[in-house]
Amino acid sequence: MYQFVTQRLLQALATIIVVSIVVFLFVHASGDPAALLLPEQATPEDIANLRAQLGLDRPLYIQYLAFMKDFWRGEALKSFRYNLPALPLVLGALRWTLALVCGAMFISVVLAIPLGTLAALRRGSLVDVMIRVVAVFGQSMPSFWVAMLLMLFFAVRFRVLPVSGLGFKHAILPMATLAFFQVAVLLRLFRSEMLEVIHQDYIRTARSKGLREAIVVYRHAFKNAAIPVITMVGLQFAALVTGAVVTDPIFAWPGVGFLMVNSVFLKDYPVVVGAAIVAAVVVTMINLAVDILYGILDPRIRVS
Amino acid sequence: MATLAPKWPAFLIPWKPGILRGRLAGNVAFLVSAALMLLFTFFAIWPQSVAPYDPTVNSLSLRHKPPGFVDANGGVHIMGTDHMGRDVWSRLVWGARASMLVGYTGLLLGGTVGMGIGLAAGYFGGWFDRIAMRVVDAYLSFPYILIAIVWATIIGTDMRNLVVIMAVRGWVEFARVTRGQALALRERDYITAVRALGASDLRIVWRHILANILGPILVVAGFQLGVLILLEASLSFLGIGIRAPTPAWGSMLSDARNYLNQAWWTVLFPGMAISLLVMSANFMGDSLRDRLDPALQGKA
Numbered sequence: 001m002y003q004f005v006t007q008r009l010l011q012a013l014a015t016i017i018v019v020s021i022v023v024f025l026f027v028h029a030s031g032d033p034a035a036l037l038l039p040e041q042a043t044p045e046d047i048a049n050l051r052a053q054l055g056l057d058r059p060l061y062i063q064y065l066a067f068m069k070d071f072w073r074g075e076a077l078k079s080f081r082y083n084l085p086a087l088p089l090v091l092g093a094l095r096w097t098l099a100l101v102c103g104a105m106f107i108s109v110v111l112a113i114p115l116g117t118l119a120a121l122r123r124g125s126l127v128d129v130m131i132r133v134v135a136v137f138g139q140s141m142p143s144f145w146v147a148m149l150l151m152l153f154f155a156v157r158f159r160v161l162p163v164s165g166l167g168f169k170h171a172i173l174p175m176a177t178l179a180f181f182q183v184a185v186l187l188r189l190f191r192s193e194m195l196e197v198i199h200q201d202y203i204r205t206a207r208s209k210g211l212r213e214a215i216v217v218y219r220h221a222f223k224n225a226a227i228p229v230i231t232m233v234g235l236q237f238a239a240l241v242t243g244a245v246v247t248d249p250i251f252a253w254p255g256v257g258f259l260m261v262n263s264v265f266l267k268d269y270p271v272v273v274g275a276a277i278v279a280a281v282v283v284t285m286i287n288l289a290v291d292i293l294y295g296i297l298d299p300r301i302r303v304s
Numbered sequence: 305m306a307t308l309a310p311k312w313p314a315f316l317i318p319w320k321p322g323i324l325r326g327r328l329a330g331n332v333a334f335l336v337s338a339a340l341m342l343l344f345t346f347f348a349i350w351p352q353s354v355a356p357y358d359p360t361v362n363s364l365s366l367r368h369k370p371p372g373f374v375d376a377n378g379g380v381h382i383m384g385t386d387h388m389g390r391d392v393w394s395r396l397v398w399g400a401r402a403s404m405l406v407g408y409t410g411l412l413l414g415g416t417v418g419m420g421i422g423l424a425a426g427y428f429g430g431w432f433d434r435i436a437m438r439v440v441d442a443y444l445s446f447p448y449i450l451i452a453i454v455w456a457t458i459i460g461t462d463m464r465n466l467v468v469i470m471a472v473r474g475w476v477e478f479a480r481v482t483r484g485q486a487l488a489l490r491e492r493d494y495i496t497a498v499r500a501l502g503a504s505d506l507r508i509v510w511r512h513i514l515a516n517i518l519g520p521i522l523v524v525a526g527f528q529l530g531v532l533i534l535l536e537a538s539l540s541f542l543g544i545g546i547r548a549p550t551p552a553w554g555s556m557l558s559d560a561r562n563y564l565n566q567a568w569w570t571v572l573f574p575g576m577a578i579s580l581l582v583m584s585a586n587f588m589g590d591s592l593r594d595r596l597d598p599a600l601q602g603k604a
Contacts (some may be wrong), residue, residue: 015442022451026458140583144541145557145575148564156565212332232574235445242447246538250561260450264457272457276450287445 004295007137012288019280020071023273024064073275086274090259094278097248097255101240103175105233108182113226115183116190117217120198131187138184143243147250164252174251178243182236189232193225227298234290238283258285337587342375345571347400354447355394356380360487370569378471384569385557392570395551396577401551403581404542406463407533410470414532415525418475422482423509427490443476449538456544466545470532485517519596526589530582537578553578 051057057068071087082089119128150173155163163169197203198221206216248257254276261282263271347354356379365473366375366389373381383392425433452469454595489495490513498512538552539545553574560570 011438012442014438015445018439018442019446019451023454026454136586137579138585140530141539141579142541142554142557142582142585143577144538144554145578148557148561148571149575151440152564152568152571169599182516238445238447242449243449243537245449245453246542249542260453264544267457267459272454276454278451280446283446 001295005292008288008291008295012284013115015284017282020068021064021276023276026273028063029061071274075231084162086270087278088237089271090149090274090278091253091255093256093259094273094282096253097241097244097257100174100178100244100253100255101172101237103171104178104240105237107175107179108186109229109233111179111183112186112190113229116187117190117194117222119187120194121217123195128191131191135188138181139188142246143177144246144250146180147174147247148278150177151250164250170251170253172246174247177247178238178240179302182240182245185236185239186229186232190225190229193228197221197225203221227294230290230294230297234294236288237286241279241283306599309468313378320469331591332508333587334591337584337591340580340584341588344400344584345404348399348404349401351401354546355391355397357391357394359395359398359551361390365389368563368570370567371569378384383573383596384567386475386556386567386570387563392573395556396553396573399551399553399556399574399577400581402546402550403533403536403578406466406536406546408530409467410474410532410536411525411529413467413471414474415478415521418478419473419482419514423477423514425479426486427505427509427513430497433483440476440480444480448473449535452535452539453542453544456539461539461544461547463546466536468540469539470535474528474532475537476508476529477524478521478555479518482517486513489513489516519592523589523592523596526585526592530589531584533578533582533585575581 030113055242115131119131122128129174151163154161154173161173164170203216203220206220207213211220244253244255245257245260248255249261252258256279260272263269264277351359362407363385366373366381366385367380367384367387369372369375369389371382371384371392371516373384375381381393386392386395421436452473455461455465457468460471486509486590495508495512498508503512536545537552537554537557541558543555543558545554546552556572556574560567560574563570
């Protein structure tokens with residue numbers, strides 16, 4: 001088990017390093033800050049001096065290490081716009097994004113599991129076909145379009161929910177948008193896992209022992225089918241954050257997406273970069289937690 | 305179980321009776337999605353032959369006219385007009401060009417690179433394999449759109465940059481699947497046989513491995529096309545993809561956002577276009593997979 005956790009920890013660290021290198025290279029490629037900071041009449045010597053002062057003449061990997069050190073102290077990236085360190089700004093927005101994402105994930109799991117079970121047990125029935133058709137549609141529709149359609153119906157046409165802003169009622173539409181896609185993904189997975197499990201010998205044994213169907217389904221089939229779903233829940237956090245980034249601006253939900261997109265237009269690079277790195281760390285941590293949970297729940301994973 | 309010669313993948317012969325039997329629904333889905341794909345491709349190549357109006361010409365007197373509106377010159381706007389009086393149907397048709405161009409070229413570029421990396425990793429293994437697979441894992445667990453936004457902010461997005469952004473997203477799945485397949489095939493008897501005959505690594509990879517994994521690669525291509533089209537649409541929607549005045553579905557929706565209560569048709573049609581195209585790509589991937597692997601049949 002220790003070996004398993006260590007291995008996963010190292011993988012998570014590798015992910016964060018890969019992402020931070022990519023982001024650093026982007027910042028590096030964006031141009032020479034020395035030339036931007038100095039007035040136009042600066043001589044090449046002035047530029048060279050400032051470059052030395054800022055450490056830009058050092059080898060690239062040293063610059064990267066310095067960048068990461070400053071980043072975690074909250075000093076590397078200052079928002080041009082607000083003249084504040086970017087990190088607290090990003091963390092503030094991330095809180096709202098995570099609230100949406102976790103809410104949406106909860107709703108999706110609660111909906112997907114009974115529907116998936118139903119689809120698997122009544123395989124080929126009208127219910128099954130309908131659930132699958134909806135799932136296929138769900139995976140093909142762009143999240144921002146679903147968001148706009150929901151808004152069109154519930155906020156513009158019937159005026160039951162607010163269009164945009166921050167608050168409990170305001171969270172319903174953005175959460176529903178995200179959950180829509182998650183339900184589709186989880187449902188498909190859970191259905192196929194359930195189908196796999198239900199045809200195993202031990203299920204037949206359980207039935208032939210005379211156990212009630214509800215017990216067979218819940219105690220024997222469900223528990224085994226649920227394990228891969230947990231991994232999927234972890235993996236899907238990345239997709240949910242993607243969805244939140246794209247749909248935040250529509251609902252004016254003050255999450256990471258809203259912050260990033262606004263910063264793009266203000267050319268506030270440090271905020272954009274900071275948001276990307278922080279989101280990478282958070283998503284990786286969630287994945288790590290789910291992986292470890294998976295290892296605890298399913299001994300087979302630990303061994304292999 | 306050695307396959308001696310590269311077999312022609314079965315899904316390329318759709319009307320073989322054994323394949324058709326009892327799988328009518330799957331075939332209908334495949335044919336419909338293939339037809340939609342062809343239709344959108346046609347739009348992308350010859351938009352001027354389908355679109356009745358210039359997609360960029362605006363007219364204030366024609367703002368937000370509902371679908372079916374007939375203008376003073378007797379011209380019909382079957383999908384209505386947008387906030388600048390531009391014909392929605394014409395913009396939709398021209399928008400296919402941007403989506404397909406970015407999607408297909410990104411797929412081609414990403415697919416080639418990904419297959420190269422996957423073959424090298426799977427066939428030769430070693431440190432390259434380990435590093436490549438770490439990077440793939442990192443990719444799959446990370447919201448790529450954040451990288452795309454950073455990229456767009458710092459470097460900017462013209463058509464060429466967009467294609468590169470797509471390719472940088474698209475190579476991952478190709479590399480993963482190619483590697484897995486190459487790894488499995490490497491151990492087969494026929495590869496040992498070919499090697500004993502004195503074939504070079506390059507020849508083995510090209511003639512005996514690549515030729516045998518084209519099927520799964522096509523499946524990945526189907527799904528990835530959908531992913532890339534959605535990514536392009538999302539970026540255009542956020543205002544950092546395809547730039548005005550070039551019509552793109554994502555930016556059409558972005559414009560429509562401000563007029564939700566006035567013009568539902570500007571919201572409905574571009575979104576339907578994206579969904580249909582992505583769905584066709586997914587269905588193609590799905591039915592190719594079913595044809596290739598009967599064991600997967602009926603599973604999502």
